[in-house]
Amino acid sequence: MSKPDVEAMLASFRADLAAAADLTALDEVRRAHAGKASPLKGALKGLKALSAEEKPVFASVVNAAQEAVEAELASAKLTLEAAELERRLLSEWSDLTLPGVATPRGARHPVTQVEARCMEVLRRLGFTLVDGPEVEHPFYNFDALNIPEHHPARDMQDTFWVSGGLLLRSHTTTVQARVLEERAKDLKAGKDVLPIRVASMGRVYRNEAVDATHLAMFHQFEGIWIDKGLTFAHLKGTLAFVARALFGETRRVRFKPKFYPYTEPSVGVDVSCGVCDGAGCEACHGAGWVTILGAGMVHPKVFAQFGYDPEQVSGIAFGLGTTRMAAQTTGITKIRSLYEPDLRTLSSLHRGL
Ligand SMILES: [Zn+2]
Known part of the structure; x- marks a missing residue:
């Protein structure tokens, strides 16, 4: 080879x-x-x-x-x-002098902003935030709050029932009931639990016909303060402070008698309508005023329910609709716009905040 x-x-x-x-x-x-x-x-x-x-x-x-x-x-x-x-x-060179692609500026939802502002005001008074379930046992939504079965207040707060006898909470007062129950255990153990100052907030549900100021789902914010020797003067002082801090000096505030099963006496707090300034418009149903706060002295039966002595302790409780407040702050007339995913509406709302 x-x-x-x-x-x-x-x-x-x-x-x-x-x-x-x-x-x-x-x-x-x-x-x-x-x-x-x-x-x-x-x-x-x-x-x-x-x-x-x-x-x-x-x-x-x-x-x-x-x-x-x-x-x-x-x-x-x-x-x-x-x-x-x-x-x-x-x-493949890049021209660094060309204008960039602008990222749209985001913002927090008006309701979230109102919630943050409420909590900021209440923190100044020593309140802490607690959370609770939205799917709730009827006991915490009704019975514990002096709303026994067949009480007309149950019709006023008709809500959605889910399987197992549970319901979607109709108010954030359920969290107050849970806090009272929880702290009562410490009270029985001889611990000093006073003062109790807590706030809760979140979604609540009602079986409602939707109109300009009513929705089947909306947001609430609540506070409860329990101590020895609290009087109606503490209630008025606290509410006046909260209303002034949230709405400013230019909005007029008025108190009126109200009924809530879990407070006695009860009071409603109105502010002059932010849309029409009292003249009457669709947002305020022509009244010129919008009810923002419901409040009262905690009912003795609620205290007794959880083993507190109503002779020894008293409390003030108040709640406000953060959805309605966001509508008032942003000046919109149809509150359901707040929950519609239309960026044109939502971004226009931020002008008022
Ligand atoms: Zn109005």
């Missing part, structure tokens, strides 16, 4: 290498001349046919050729990579 022509193989490799214009072509050259099926690998396999004297001489020639191929491939790769980088730098 004649010895393969290594010089010719190298010459063919170099011709192909010189023709390789990019990294893909270079890969093909590598496969053809340094791969398993390349002529040089074939020449090494042919060594077996040679005589003992010729073998080492020819082997070193082939090895030297292989090393030359590898070295030239590596060098060509560096050159082609540099050329590729240069090409990309020239073709």
Whole structure:
């Protein structure tokens, strides 16, 4: 067998290498001349046919050729990579002077902003925020709050019932009932639990016909303060402070008698309508006033329900509709716009906040 022509193989490799214009072509050259099926690998396999004297001489020639191929491939790769980088730098440059794509500015929902403002005011009075479930046992929604079964107040707060005899809470007062129950355990254990100053807020539900000021789901905010020696003067002082802090000095505030089963006496707090300033409009049903707060002295029966002595402790409780307040603050007439996912409406509402 004649010895393969290594010089010719190298010459063919170099011709192909010189023709390789990019990294893909270079890969093909590598496969053809340094791969398993390349002529040089074939020449090494042919060594077996040679005589003992010729073998080492020819082997070193082939090895030297292989090393030359590898070295030239590596060098060509560096050159082609540099050329590729240069090409990309020239073709993919960015014009940093062009105007960017503006990200629309977001904002918190009007109800969330009102909730934050309410809590900020109450924190100044020493209140802390507590949370409670929205799917609630009727006991905490009605019975514990002096609303026994067949009481007309249950009709006033008709809500949605779910399986297992549970309901969607019709007011956040349920959280107050839970706090009273929880702290009563400490009270029985002889601990000093007073004063209790907590606030709760969140979604509540009513089986309502939807109109300009009524929805089947809306947001409420509530506070309860229980201590020894609290009087109606504390209630008025607290409510006046809260109303002034939330609505400002320009809005007029009035108190009127109200009925709530869980407070006695009970009071409603109105502010002059922020949309019409008292003239009467759709948002205030023509009254010129909007009821913002409901409040009262905690009913002795509620205290007795949880084992507190109504002779020893008294309490003030108040709640406000944060949805209605957000509507008043933003000046919209249809509160359901607050819950419609229309960015045009929602972003326009932020002008008033
Ligand atoms: Zn009005």
